[in-house]
Amino acid sequence: MPKVRGAVVIDIEACKGCDLCVVACPFDVLKLDTQVNAKGYNPAIPFNHDACTGCKICALVCPDICITVYQYKPEKV
Amino acid sequence: MTTEVITPEEIIKKGKIVFEKTKLMTDCTLSYCPGCGHGVAHRLVMEVVDEMGIGDNTIGVAPVGCSVLAYEFMNIDIQQAAHGRAPAVATGIKRVFPEKYVFTYQGDGDLAAIGTSETIHACNRGENIVIIFINNGIYGMTGGQMAPTTLPGMKSSTSPYGRVVESMGYPLKITEMVATLPGVAYATRQAVHTAKLVTKTKKAIIKAFQNQKDKKGTSIIEIVANCNSGWKMTPVESNKWLDENMLAYFPLGDIKK
Numbered sequence: 437m438p439k440v441r442g443a444v445v446i447d448i449e450a451c452k453g454c455d456l457c458v459v460a461c462p463f464d465v466l467k468l469d470t471q472v473n474a475k476g477y478n479p480a481i482p483f484n485h486d487a488c489t490g491c492k493i494c495a496l497v498c499p500d501i502c503i504t505v506y507q508y509k510p511e512k513v
Numbered sequence: 514m515t516t517e518v519i520t521p522e523e524i525i526k527k528g529k530i531v532f533e534k535t536k537l538m539t540d541c542t543l544s545y546c547p548g549c550g551h552g553v554a555h556r557l558v559m560e561v562v563d564e565m566g567i568g569d570n571t572i573g574v575a576p577v578g579c580s581v582l583a584y585e586f587m588n589i590d591i592q593q594a595a596h597g598r599a600p601a602v603a604t605g606i607k608r609v610f611p612e613k614y615v616f617t618y619q620g621d622g623d624l625a626a627i628g629t630s631e632t633i634h635a636c637n638r639g640e641n642i643v644i645i646f647i648n649n650g651i652y653g654m655t656g657g658q659m660a661p662t663t664l665p666g667m668k669s670s671t672s673p674y675g676r677v678v679e680s681m682g683y684p685l686k687i688t689e690m691v692a693t694l695p696g697v698a699y700a701t702r703q704a705v706h707t708a709k710l711v712t713k714t715k716k717a718i719i720k721a722f723q724n725q726k727d728k729k730g731t732s733i734i735e736i737v738a739n740c741n742s743g744w745k746m747t748p749v750e751s752n753k754w755l756d757e758n759m760l761a762y763f764p765l766g767d768i769k770k
Contacts, residue, residue: 442531443524454548454748460708477547485521495532496708499552500543508528510519 438463442490443506444482450502451479457494457503463487466494537563537588544582548748550738551580553705554647554714558618559587561718571614572606574599576628578620579654580647597628600635603642614725616643621662622652625687629661632687639696639730643721646688646733649740650759657743661685664762669743684762688735692769698730700769704737704760706752717767737763 444465451473457480458466465488468478482488490507519527537559545551562571568589575583577596584591594602599617607615624632624646635642651669652658659669659676662684666675676684692700699721703714714736721732737759741751 441519441524441528443521443528445525450542452547456548456748456752459749482521488521490528490531492532493708496711497553497706499545499547499549501534501538501552501556503532504530504534505532506525506528507531508519508524 437486438489439509440489441508441510442488443485443508444488444490444494445504445506446480446482447502447504448473448479448481449475450500451477452500453477453479454499455480456497456499460493460497462491462493463489535560535563537568539586539588541585543586545579546740546742548739548741548751549579549653550649550705550736551647553711554618554645554736554738555580555583555586557705557711557715557718558616558645559589561715561722562589562614565719565722567614567722570612571616572610574603574606574615574617576617576619576623578623578652580618580620581654583618597623597626598631599623599628600640600642600644601631603644604635604638604640607640607642611641614643614722615641616645616722616725618645619647620653621646621648621650622655622660625661625685629685629687633691633694636691636697636731636733637694639694639698641725641728642731643718643725644731644733645718646735647738648735648759648763649738649743650684651740651743653740653743657740657745661687662763664758667758686763688733689768691731691733696730697733697769698724699732699767700735701733701767702735702737702763702765704755704765706739706755710765735763737765
């Protein structure tokens with residue numbers, strides 16, 4: 437599990453399922469959903485939550501600016 | 514030693530936002546095709562304007578082409594210009610409001626074809642404006658016709674057997690052309706198909722707006738982008754094709770600093 441944890445929130449209705457974030461993600465966090473959104477696109481969704489580091493590479497390449505990235509450094513216990 | 518178990522919901526609640534949509538982009542869904550480079554270019558320009566704190570003092574000039582609706586997406590003052598005339602309109606705006614930041618946002622069909630004359634003369638006058646030039650090698654909005662920047666051998670709806678340089682000429686490297694003019698302070702070519710290049714492009718846009726602040730002259734930023742619909746490819750394929758073919762003819766980097 438990465439030391440710094442991240443989470444992505446994707447605006448499903450703004451996503452056009454172009455697949456660029458899925459390909460760009462270095463940790464395979466994202467995939468295209470099998471469900472379609474209101475416009476008929478298969479939006480990207482995070483599924484491999486534990487691997488996300490919040491590196492925001494997905495958000496940088498997203499042409500529809502529908503990704504918000506959060507980052508959190510958990511305390512050691 | 515283990516780290517605490519944490520769910521994505523908790524990360525969102527406890528963590529900090531490291532990336533979010535800039536406030537200068539409206540909530541309208543972008544009208545571009547899935548995977549189009551315009552979205553990233555729009556975001557970068559608006560992020561730079563937002564970070565410099567000049568949102569209320571910036572006037573954009575939208576072209577004719579796919580990005581004709583830029584005023585719907587960019588939450589700043591925008592004037593839409595006639596086809597190719599954005600640098601001429603920007604000249605007028607900048608002379609009436611010299612304290613405002615003025616930029617044009619144009620495609621290759623607009624800037625390098627019908628607007629060649631306006632572009633070259635605005636650059637030659639050294640107008641203190643920023644020109645953002647999106648080069649995707651094709652007329653995207655009208656259905657993928659051949660543009661001056663279409664590569665040799667590249668198929669388009671008006672060159673179905675590929676561009677033949679003997680009869681149709683060579684692709685126009687307009688950024689290199691205007692870089693030779695003394696009025697141009699900064700000419701660069703960037704791309705937005707990988708995260709690293711997106712970061713570099715943003716730095717170039719910051720430099721261009723800084724040049725305008727320092728009254729150095731015209732800054733032109735060419736952004737090589739994909740047009741997956743016009744090229745008849747998927748977004749991922751088009752980015753790969755861009756990397757292998759477009760960048761071989763249009764190499765990235767600063768042409769004039």
